[in-house]
């Protein structure tokens with residue numbers, strides 16, 4: 001193993017700041033050396049919290065900086081393409097938060113850039129693959145004792161979201177996680193998507209279709225359903241049940257401490273996804289650091305990012321029309337098996 005991986009973080013809002021702190025406090029073999037954000041005050045404020053961290057004004061300068069070995073991209077999705085392509089150009093490993101880019105065409109350009117470079121550089125931040133519960137479910141299904149997986153049911157609920165969270169973001173930013181989970185659990189592409197919206201909750205922002213129900217048809221004939229409800233008022237709830245021929249497996253029941261008191265029983269439902277998936281983020285970033293130090297890429301690939309973008313694009317079309325929409329993926333050698341499990345340490 002070479003020396004510590006010197007990491008730069010691009011975009012230090014909610015996720016970037018969380019990852020920066022993770023890199024400094026919980027990740028072995030990495031050193032946070034630089035941060036960059038157009039909100040230079042925010043970047044400077046974060047940098048001074050840690051020893052030896054520089055704030056670099058232009059994110060592309062951070063990518064090209066000689067003291068930065070690898071880049072964690074946590075900027076908004078609409079600037080990912082340019083930043084990921086810059087990482088590939090400079091031959092630097094990057095962990096890019098989901099979504100890879102905002103649409104299928106731009107995601108495919110990233111796949112093609114890696115192809116042209118002759119090797120992968122990018123891990124896409126579908127961190128649920130690193131969540132211990134999801135990883136265990138995947139390993140049970142792959143083990144074959146339950147038989148073939150027939151159906152997957154997902155629930156994805158937030159207590160509330162900012163008023164700026166639109167119907168489209170429910171597909172692109174929320175449902176995209178279940179798109180990746182289902183491709184990964186089934187080990188197959190999604191070939192058709194339907195996104196339906198019941199009469200919205202009166203508590204949803206005016207004009208926003210919340211909740212939404214998505215149905216995926218898998219290439220092998222399986223079906224997945226997902227409810228996304230981002231203003232459910234209860235808390236952050238992510239559950240997944242896989243129904244197979246000889247049994248079923250469920251994760252996300254959130255059974256931690258169970259308290260009985262004063263005529264009631266139960267536990268807490270946290271409303272912050274960083275709490276529910278904290279361990280998954282740690283394992284994701286640690287795997288990325290370890291793989292980068294070995295000059296490898298593990299976990300979700302640019303092809304996974306591209307396929308997810310294509311499914312979401314079709315999902316938005318379905319949300320508008322109310323009818324099923326076929327998902328057509330580029331036919332290329334770059335397509336990698338969707339069932340590859342990440343190397344979880």
Ligand SMILES: NC(=O)c1ccc[n+]([C@@H]2O[C@H](COP(=O)([O-])OP(=O)(O)OC[C@H]3O[C@@H](n4cnc5c(N)ncnc54)[C@H](O)[C@@H]3O)[C@@H](O)[C@H]2O)c1
Nearest residue numbers: 011012013014015016037039059074075076077079097098
């Ligand atoms: N994996 C997950 O569970 C998860 C959860 C939340 C967000 N995300 C993803 O993380 C990314 C960031 O989301 P967030 O919630 O932290 O957003 P945020 O709005 O809190 O932070 C984004 C930051 O990026 C900065 N920024 C804007 N333009 C930039 C540019 N051109 N270059 C660099 N930085 C720029 C903003 O100033 C801001 O500080 C998004 O891609 C989002 O989808 C992933």
